[in-house]
Amino acid sequence: MPELPEVETIVRALQVNRGASIKNIDIRRKDILRLQEYEVEELHGRTIKNICRRGKFLVFEPGRDLNLIFHLGMSGRFYMLTAAREPVEKHIHVIVHLDNDTNLIYQDTRRFGGVWLVRDREHFFRHMGREPLSTSFTAAYLGDILKQRKAPVKNLLLNQHLISGIGNIYADEALFAAGIRPNRPGGSLSQQEIKKLHRSIRKVLRQGIELRGTTFRDYRDAFNESGGFQNYLKVYGRYNQPCPQCGNLIQRIRLAGRSTHFCANCQH
DNA sequence: CGCTAGTCCTGTCTGC
């Protein structure tokens, strides 16, 4: 569920916990641990030096060689709760007890997400594509990863090894903003279309962050509250509704196994 | 190597 803007929103709110120490980590469901390169107990008593995001991953750094990494999958949530408040919801898999009267709650109904206890972060992320909001993500780079490719441009945007952080909602929205049909082969885009798509990707991701993410169903921020971008979606989830630009009905097809929304009149 | 379809899970909504 959560894409780059949602995870970024959570990470920014979590920054208030920098400098706090981990009292205890309660892993309620062991199989949520996808990789364990060190014992959980090594984290106890450690100070959280930094909290950041890489693609759709949420990264805590309680030590140089101790990274605590979460992925929220489709239905994951990560929020703060005052220590006195006992969480009562279902599917809570991890609780991080901090020494600043805060508990961090990791919840994931469908368990497509997971937790990684990783020593070498660079190595863990070695296959990740460039960050779309970084200066390294240029129109030339986008052109490089699309050229010669026969796969639909949307599929390529969703490929985390090429670009990290774009998911189903922002892929559809970026392609609408660029006026490009999602099923166009990556290699068929002109230089001008690549430039337009590059700008559109960055624009919709920035808007998503500004509006604190998109809550379609499950997503909640670090305060367990909904985002705001769902009110500004132009095509995603708007099948058979009028295009906000031209009034034609929004079409829906299936690409890479995912629902894909576009306007046949505005996107070519 | 590039690409697609199937798979992992639980919950909710739709239509009969």
Next chain:
DNA sequence: TGCAGACAGGACTAGC
């Protein structure tokens, strides 16, 4: 009201 089937912000893998 019950029940089957479709569908959901993701990403690995097996196989063509």
